[in-house]
Amino acid sequence: EASPRNNRVWTRVSGGRDQRDSDGNAAKTTSSGIDATVGASFGFDDGWFAGGLVRYASQDVGVASRGGFKADISSFSGGVYGGRAWSAGPGTLRTTLAGVYTHHDVDSRRRVLGDRLKADYGADSVQVLGEVAWRLQVSEALMLEPFAGASWNRTHSEGFRESRGVAALNSRSWTSDAGTTTVGARLDARVHENVALKFDAGWEYNFGDLDPTSRLAFASGSDPYTVWGVRADRHVAVVGVGAEVKLADDWSLGVMYDGAYGSE
Template sequence: MRQLDSASAYSNPGRRNNTPRLAAGDEATGRVWLQALGHGGTLDRSHGSSALQHATKGLVLGADWALDEQWRIGVIGGQSQTRLDGSQLDGDLDSWHLGAYALRQSGQLALRLGATYGNHDGSTKRRVAFNGFSDRPKGSYDASTQQAFTEVGYNLGSGNLSAEPFANLGYQRYQRDSYTEKGGAAALQVHGQTQDNFSSTFGLRLAQLNTLENGMQLTPRFSAGWKHTYGNVDSKAQQRLVTGGKNYTVEGAALDRDSLTLDAGLELAVSARHTLGVGYNGELGDNSRSHGVMGQWRMAF
């Protein structure tokens, strides 16, 4: 379940930096922004478990301020809901998220930092049927995710074209409490689970600022990166029947050791203070594929 809980978060700084990328020379002292997010994906069948679909929707609100000509800092908060669907398992996750981020822009060189905390209230329903036996155990659990990232980028572009190679180092921690299912003879007592991973992402961002005839500014952007996850990528949980018996280990879909990250979008500055944007982000690996869309409004003050 770790991979699904991580995917449910509105923003995974270690996997994809969804906080707005800030430009040097922004005259506004402060900004507020609102994002509406939609996210979906698939975990492949693994170790006897069926494939699982997941879909997330959520809202994120943030604000940031300029400390001086080089530094900006910001805070974010959000809420999301995730639906899980599989042939043997259904589930829901209600999550809230808090975080902070910072940017130092020194000429062409940018340093980005961020951290988030997510709390997840999960529920599951399993289907068990064989040889005339059937059961529908239900469970509920609490989980949390902590994530942090640091990123360095250098803009090689000129004029209205930005071409920024970047290197990102992230840390992700997932922790789920133990819980006991309610049901018949197939109900399980599931032990707690904790997993820590570091990741690195190397890639390139491109953006082109265009001024329209009506004075509005339109900026298309695209980025692609290679992400590598370090440490143990296997997903394992210990459990036993509530009615008794020995503990045994269940293996789920492993995290992807290597994956391709994609991000694309358009931003339209409708005035000096207001900007609208839409975007797509994706992560493609051997064991899972996820895709997301985003709509954003930003106001400078």
């Protein structure tokens, strides 16, 4: 349903917290962060649309039982997306394809035997994702949208060398590939002329490099060894609930809470 009349600029600000419990080998890992995204979308004839976005994110990662390990990660992203919407039976079918490039600046620190060890390095990631959704107007006030999506992500990290201590480590560069498939549904319920409640639920299946590993060696000289982190969940339930208020013909404001709950 994209058209030249629905060109728009949009923004999104979000924050979150993630916890991965210990698996008996790798320690519990927690992270929290905030990000801001600005984008623009343009409609064309025959339902085609395209857009772009830029994003900044800041994340703090901690592993309390590993020498008080902490890392601050700043990420800068740029992406493009596009697709088409057209009538299909009683609803509207929409396909979307997107690509996002992100550069990460990592500043890590930990304490070992009284030494404060630090490392600064960079990483880059490329993500490609697509989605098919079928929007159904169930009633004047209720909209249902089943969807299915898939994404692939490749991350490459530079090697690093910790400073300031006899326990300082070297790390080799590494590359990981991981993918996700998702099926679910979104529900919009208009409770007032200018107010809509939003709900969504889905099931993710993750595959690829789910076990984070690092190839390390002491900077002073030693044989390299491998360290495993907490494995990413293969099956994840995702839910969301929120509200959107139409402030004017061309302005709306929304708030959303998203949660993810995973297991092997």
